[in-house]
Amino acid sequence: MSRESVLYFSGRVPREVLTLGAALQSVDRATFRGMVKVLVSEFEGRDTSDLRKAISRLRQGVKDRQAFDKAFSGLHRLIRSVIARDPVELTSEELMKDLQQLKITEDFSSDICSALYGSRRGEMDKKNEPLRFEGLEKLDYKIDVTVTTDKKGVKRWTPCVLVSLKTTSGEVLSGELRMEDFHRMRHSVAQALKQIDIMENRLEGR
Structure with a gap:
């Protein structure tokens, strides 16, 4: 359908x-x-x-x-x-x-x-015109690596995620996320979608 x-x-x-x-x-x-x-x-x-x-x-x-x-x-x-x-x-x-x-x-x-x-x-x-909230139109991300050197001269390679968001109003937001923050965000989105699914089932009496 x-x-x-x-x-x-x-x-x-x-x-x-x-x-x-x-x-x-x-x-x-x-x-x-x-x-x-x-x-x-x-x-x-x-x-x-x-x-x-x-x-x-x-x-x-x-x-x-x-x-x-x-x-x-x-x-x-x-x-x-x-x-x-x-x-x-x-x-x-x-x-x-x-x-x-x-x-x-x-x-x-x-x-x-x-x-x-x-x-x-x-x-x-x-x-019955619905309320309209600003939404997400586009999301782009890429992996970047930051190289740092400690006092002993040892290089450390730290990966991060560069995220760029475009809203339905045309505003562009960008930022940097540590890998653990990125995975935490993914987990939160998955949890939110699960709760929406549960609520829809309850509303429909399933």
Whole structure:
């Protein structure tokens, strides 16, 4: 699956999204369209109290409320992921392919695409613009050796790592690391990635 896919989800598809197709089998199209309408209004920043009343009315009108809850949760996660992506990068065609993989019917898929790629998308993007932090664009490093001579005339060869960082803002930072500091940095990065993986699993209920 390509990175343009909404299902990329940092390498994992959340459980509520994976089961969305099955949950929607118990939801009729009118109810589904009501769910989409409520979610679009939510992401536009509308009054949450009115939205809660609307979703409560929809829920009262279905026979299988458990399936409704699962479908609403999965749809919420799916829509949130779509509007977090640039519509130029994630096109409606790409989204349709993703929805097919989720075994969502063509009618429901068309409703989702129409809602997320129509005239209301601009307002949703405006209300849900992600926070942007300065990041790392490029990292270069090379090994250097410093030669020193002690009082007895013995030469000592001390390796070090010369590091150059370029941030997304264009700033260039450079410095020198001792080998033990470089390995400590590698270990810290590996630990941070492990913790991120653990947190993602917990959030997804795995």
